[in-house]
Amino acid sequence: MSSDTVSAPSGHDRSTTEPDSPSESAATASAPALDATSEPDIEADLDAESAEPEPEPAEPDPSLLETDPEVADAVIDADTADEIADPKVDPATDDAPQDAAPTVADRHDGTEQVPDTSLLQTYSAFLPAASAVDTAALFRPVVDEPAEMTAPDVSVTSLPQAFVADAVPADETHVLVLDVITHREVKPxxxxxxxxxxxxxxxxxxxxxxxxxxxxxxxxxxxxxxxxRIETGVANVLERAGFSATTVTTTYVTTLITVTTEQANDLLGAPREIVVGYSEELDTWFLVDPNRGISIYTAVTAAGSDGLQYPVDPPGEFVIRVAGGQWDPSAVSAQANMVVVYTYYDSTLGYPSYDGAAAPIGVTVVSDVLNNAYWYRGEEIFVFGHDFEAALDIVGHEFTHAVIDKVVVGQHGRILGQDVESRALEEAYADILGSLIEGKQDEQRWLIAEDYGCSSPRAGTRCAIRNMADPASLNGFAHYSQFNTSAREHRNSTIFSHAAYRMMTDARTADVSDDVWAQVFYQSLYGLTPGASFRQARAAVLTAARDIGLTDSEQQAIVDAFDDVGIIGVNTGLIAV
Structure with missing residues (x-):
């Protein structure tokens, strides 16, 4: 292994402006504290029962809709984080806490940013062999600050999808950053x-x-x-006041890896092509994809005060394979499915990675003690427990949560989910796009997480957690008259996603492909503002459909679908938006 040492001017100390990470407080088993500037959490109890009578769930087809008692009412939406506080997590199920969106202040204070170990681990760095370490490439702010963010011009003609890893040139080498060590020193x-x-x-x-x-x-x-001790205390005060009083020496621990592809079985027993890197120096294989910046980690977890399991020292340790060993099927599913999602957003929607700017992607796979999956906003990683990574639509769901954050925050400075309805809207969009990315055409098309095992896919059992075609079959709502401010956002979300089901199965939209539907819903994100309602999203979807070029008849099918579920628009005299 080699080490490269660079010095950087000091910026603010991360611990002075950000909540402590779960790993930092694992000893006390407390959840990450919210940023001091965040707004109060408006929905502390996500498990609260609905105040209104709930519909009697219909009997689902047992072959498709097996449910685990522990998960039946937990709709895997690890990404729904309540973002009026400062959500750190977007859980897939309703049992997860909700945090507020990270702000630019979380990473910047007007001075140069100081790299730190946790940030480097999150953005595991892949550097071209023999190149100098570029801290700007390794560390990027939580929220990029583009001058203007607009939806890309996406052609209605869909591009072919790549559902396997792209070919990797033979003997391609990269420098893999294994760790970073920082030392802060008061200036002479x-x-x-x-x-x-x-x-x-x-x-x-x-x-x-x-x-x-x-x-x-x-x-x-x-x-x-x-x-x-006195000198250090004075230097810290000066730093907080904006004066540069310290220098930081950063040492990067690296190893050279040769990248190739191989096949391994995933959680469902299917052979998948994966991208791996071999370090001759360490005689170790790493499950990393440098060309897309996807790294797979594993981590132990600790319970936060909210009951959710958080990775200790996120993102964790690289998933590796020693000579003669086998790849963990969970890790195989995590990388292979993330490659599919990444490729879909990049090729079909023109949006590389979750930020549209090819940000590195950290995926942490943890044990079944976490019966959930979520987009961890505070650390900008994706966390999967209980084999949720086996379900392609769930991986797409969590990725979409991150995309929603970046699009809405990039334009308006705050995340979409500001109240019960806008958080439900986040969940609906994540389900819709996750399902379209999965691309099934049979009766399972409208089920969410049907490839995730309630007990474990390894045991051969599968189940779904939401049904867009028949929400009531899995305890969801299908009409706006059922919307309940005391219910979990995942139950309310199916009102909007059921409208999507109705418009996509309408005979008038038979010529609209799944890829075009994905373009419609993706582009409509640019019409949403923080706290948007179902009604506002309806208008955004119709505007996107018109801009993309759907016919009047196809647009009317969208109008009718929203009307049928009680999401009523404004009549403009031409078409109700």
């Missing part, structure tokens, strides 16, 4: 020189080692230690 200053000069008169040498004949050394050491 006149006061320190004076103190050292005075102590030196008594024979003190701060660099001396071993026993000293001078009997005053213990006293001088104590005086020097006291001064350094």
């Amino acid at each position: 200053n006149p006061v320190r020189s004076v103190v050292l000069g005075v102590l030196g008169l008594f024979g003190f040498d701060p660099k001396a080692t071993g026993p000293a004949p001078n009997p005053l050394v213990p006293v001088l050491d104590a005086v020097w230690g006291l001064y350094r």
Whole structure:
């Protein structure tokens, strides 16, 4: 392994402006604290039962809709985070806490950004062999600040989808950053020189080692230690005031990997093509895809005060394989499905990665103790527990949560989910696009997470958690008259996603492909503002459909679908929006 050391001017200390990560408070088992600038959490109890009578769930087809008692009412939406506070997590199920959207202040304070270990691990760096370490490439802010964000011009003609890893050139090499070590030091200053000069008169040498004949050394050491504590405290105050008083030395621990592809079985027992990197130096294989920036990790978890399991020291440790070993099927599913999702957004929607700017992607696979999956906003990683990574639509669902964050925050500075209805809208969009990415054409097309195992896909059992075609079959709502502010957002979300089902199965839209529907819903995101309602989303969808070129008849089918579920628009005299 090699180390490259660079120095950077100090910026603000991450711990002074951001909530502590779960790993930092694992000993106390408390959830990450919210940013001091965040708004109060408006929905502390996500498990609260609906205040209104709930529809009696219909009997689903047992071959498709097996449910686990622990999961039946938990709709895997790990990404729904309540973002009026400062959501750190977007859980797939309703049992997860909700945080507020990360702001630019979470990473910047007007001074240069200081790399730190946790940030580097999140953005595991892939560097071209023999290139210099570029901190700007390794560390990017949580929220990019483009001058203007508009939906890309996407052609109605859909591009072919790549559902396997792209071919990797033979013997392609990359530098993989395994770890980063940072050391902060107070800058040399006149006061320190004076103190050292005075102590030196008594024979003190701060660099001396071993026993000293001078009997005053213990006293001088104590005086020097006291001064350094005072000096550090003053430097911290100056840093918070915006003055540069410290320097940071960053050491990157790296290894050279040769990238190739191979086949391995996923959680469903299907052979999948994966991208891997081999370090001859360590004689170890890493499950990483440098060309897309996708890294797969594993981590132990600790329960937060909200009950949700968080990775300790996120994103965790790289998933590896030693010589003669086998790849973990969970990790195989995680990478292979993330490649499909990444490729779909990039090729079909013209949006590379979850931020549209090819941000590195960290995926952390944890044990079944986490019966959920979520987009971890605070760390910008995707976390999957209980084999949720086996379901392609769930991976697409969580990825879409991140896309929604980036699109809405990029335009308006805050996330979409500001209240019960806008959080339900987030969940609906994540389900709709996740399902379209999955691309099934049979009776399972409208089920969410049907490839996730309630007990485990390894045991051969599968189940779904939501049904867009028949929401009531899985305890969801199908009409706006059922909308309940006390219900979980996943139950309310199916009102909007059921409208999507109705418009996509309308005979008038038979010529609209899944890829075009994906373009319609993706582009409509640019018409949403923080706290948007179902009604506002209806208008955004219709505007996107018109801009993309759907016919009047196809647009009317969309209008009728929304009307049928009680999401009524404004009559403009031409078409109700």
